[in-house]
Amino acid sequence: MSIIFNILIDGISYGMILFMIAVGLSVTMGLMKVINLAHGGFALLGGAFTHWLTVQAELSFLPAVAIAILGVVIIAILMEFSLFRRIYEFGELEQVLATIGIAFLIIASVNYWLGSTLLAIKFPEYLSGSINLGFRTLPVHRVFVILIGIVVVVALYILIERTRFGVNLRAAVDNRDMAASLGIDTARIYAITFGLGAGLAAFGGILGAELLPIEAYYPLRYMVLFLIVVAVGGMGSILGSFLAAISLGILDTAARYLMPDFSTIIFFSAMMLIFIIRPHGLLGKS
């Protein structure tokens, strides 16, 4: 029992992290039809900024996180304007290469700035203890991550389903030419979505630093992981990303607990199986 409980708690919190990082990627990939291998770079930048702010500038956690996310959003929007806007028009292969190139540049920059060692983040006291539920104790950090994850999901749901921006965004994902002809400013939607996605990735990167440690090679090391969440969930589907992130999180955690020798094989085999059954992912459309 206890091991199942642990797997669920760890798996779900891991899944929430994956979701936060990957959801922006999924939406931008579905919206702009772009394959972006540099997205993990935003999570890295979020983590790196927070590391610098909490460890070197000795700022407290919450303001540090806020500044870091804001910084990443600004950088992302600048990059959208200067680089990605042109990349959208490229062929698939050119997109892959251009975004790998961008990932390289982000890695090199972070390394130039902070070196290639582990970039620890100083989490506040109140996140490092554990909660006693009476029958069992839980690490506060995991609970916090899960709660934040739920808040993000709900906030995204409201944003997508209940706001004018969400309506336009959904229209543009469905058919961007149609949306443009209806007078929706798609360029602005792209930029906002890209910035939001990057901000969420930064947040996920910061919160997930215990599971996916922040260091310069982060974007390449976890790139495949994030892309798998997107591909399994189905490009452009927020709910799909959520389901994919949570189930992959639980699957991976379970495999690590129960069959540590075969966790990688199980993880990738499960993914291949999903693609054979559903070539466009769980909730993707052809």
Add this chain to the structure above:
Amino acid sequence: MSAGLEVKNLHKSFGGITVANNINIQLKPGARTALIGPNGAGKTTFANLLTGILQPDSGQILLDGIDIRALGQAGRVKAGIAKTFQITTLFPEMSVRENLRLPILEREGYGAKWFGKSQVNYAADDEIETLLDDFQLTKYADVTVGQLAYGQQRLVEMALTLALKPNILILDEPAAGVPTSDSHLITDAIERLSPDLSVLIIEHDMKLVFRVANSIVVLVNGAILMEGTPEEISRDQRVRDVYLGERHE
């Protein structure tokens, strides 16, 4: 058994929408049949059912009396059904010559041959020259297709399709997107097609239809509204209402 293509009681629906409703059409050798109808009438769907891109829910597609529904796209091409696309679909980075060479190689079964520009290529060369000649493309033979004017690309598309030596030729809006000044190129090319060939023309341009077709089928909402000679069609009040009216008056 009857020669040519015969479609019997063809039915297809997507979800709840019926896109082909009990269609019966016969194309005898030498037929020049036009398929007309308003946008969304199911004309392209019908063409896709014939070429095997889509599978019908029920009904038969008989080629020389043999049901070809089990054949895939490649099989139907080999059986003699070829189609031009509504939007030009060519090999844009190859020369016109290469665009014509590929279908000939496939037709002759040399497509998987991995060595040598063998004899067949020289045999193909003569055939390519003839096609270039027929479609007045000789002077563009070595031009990259992507750089040709759209009207010329439409001609390449027809030449490429004819290179498959089909018995049944389906032209999906052959004149769509071609500037009026060039549309005579298309009409002329259609008129020069071999008299043995069965041709099904899907077209909006009524001038073209009336000029080249000797039989017209009007499709509305996936079903045949009426069928007849161009004169009969142009006289029919229902056709004028649903189709000619909205286009020409």
Add this chain to the structure above:
Amino acid sequence: MNTVRTQPDPGNAIMRFLKKRIAVYALLIAISIAVFFLFPYDLGFLTRIIIMMIFVLSLDLILGFAGVATLGHAALYGTGAYMAGLFAVHISASPIVGLGVGALSGAVIAFISALILMRAHGLTLLMLTIAIAEVLKEIANKAQTLTGGADGLSGIVMAPIFGQIEFDFVGQTGYWYSFALLMIVLFFLHIITDSPFGLGLRGIKQSTARMRAIGAPVYWRLVAAYTVSGAIAGIAGALSAQITELVSLNVYDFSLSAEIVIMLILGGAGRLYGALLGTAVFLIVHHTAASVDPFNWLFIIGGLVLGVIFFLPGGLLSFPKKLGWVTTWFSKQPEETPR
């Protein structure tokens, strides 16, 4: 209307083929000889370049010609390397037979994975190629008793080539052995890409819908191309195992798969000489830059990749053309000008 043209004599096909290529082959041989004498102490590095050239050529067939994007080509290379390595350790030290084993195992693994891969597109395809390489890597890691796991497969000792030519410590034999294979592979790929099959692959890249509409079995063509590509990648892997006498898990690395794509695009995809040029430039820049500082290397390669993608979409090979040197050899052959 009939244009006047001469009917070429079919018997002369081989002569015409050679005439068209002979100058380039001669140039490559001249370069290899010059480099051999100019850099006698760098033969190890030069041999590595040659092996990678073979590997990148194998990628060019499937990516450059057929247009199938893959980030898992290391799966084929790595399998060739492990199989040739195991063959040498356990069965026979003959290098030539070992190459055959590498080619065969690369082809087999490529054929099996192609059955799945060639039905997928876009992101799904990319993810599947990555997944296959990762799974193979993990299998090699876990099969420790056989492969040596993370320590790598060692104990490979090669017999003399044809029982005559010994592998020497300086690497002269290895250099010429690899170079000879490069020329054979290049010659073979020239034949394939000139053939109806090769033309069909370019057809699939440019318009899959049209290829289907002219009755071509697109799926099986791609499976065949991937299998051939796998055999060549397997040869490259086997060569690397034979010459370094070691196979490590790195042969399956994602970064290797990504780097060869970069090399290919850098030189110019869909043109075999582009694969050669891109590999040489990438590895030489890497060799010089990375020895100074591995992270500055990432600045350079990142910038290089973006620069090529944004400003030189045809790769370095299209550079002379951009400058208007249309009379250079490389641009003289129209069927080798892909984009």
